[in-house]
Amino acid sequence: RKEVEQDPGPFNVPEGATVAFNCTYSNSASQSFFWYRQDCRKEPKLLMSVYSSGNEDGRFTAQLNRASQYISLLIRDSKLSDSATYLCVVNGAGNMLTFGGGTRLMVKP
């Protein structure tokens, strides 16, 4: 079983739609969680950290369910510029960050 699992997609949604991505992780001792965004042929960029109480940053909302070892990212009012691959990232053994395979989002006009 992979340490961090994500549905690879692609998710094809129209502009203005709400889309949600999920991620599961295997290490119950993990303490830190992040969502990164990676554009094609570019490096990953930190989108937001994920806190136990859930957190929101503009159109983006992240949720963490420790009991189910599950993380989600919700994007409201999708923009064309949101098209990218979204990486779920968890700190694993030895405090090393482990990346999921990414979920590809394509927002269409």
Next chain:
Amino acid sequence: GAVVSQHPSRVICKSGTSVKIECRSLDFQATTMFWYRQFPKQSLMLMATSNEGSKATYEQGVEKDKFLINHASLTLSTLTVTSAHPEDSSFYICSARDKEPGLEQYFGPGTRLTVT
């Protein structure tokens, strides 16, 4: 914000030659830097963890004699791909973690290596 630079951004070399990639943290000190490799349409794969002043820790399956890592200062780590072969062609990305508390990693822009 934290900025990490990488040089070169793109390199084409002949099979059998060596290529050095530099990773620098520009506005913070990084006690730990990471080297990743990403093949097309695949996820980032951690190759090694580089700690300033000590030997790098390599992930299973990564040849330490082929991928030489040096982390000589708190702002610079280098990856040298020795005797490169076409199968080494990939996108190599470094990242750095600030020495201050926090696990966020900041990524360099990546180096696209093509071995002919």
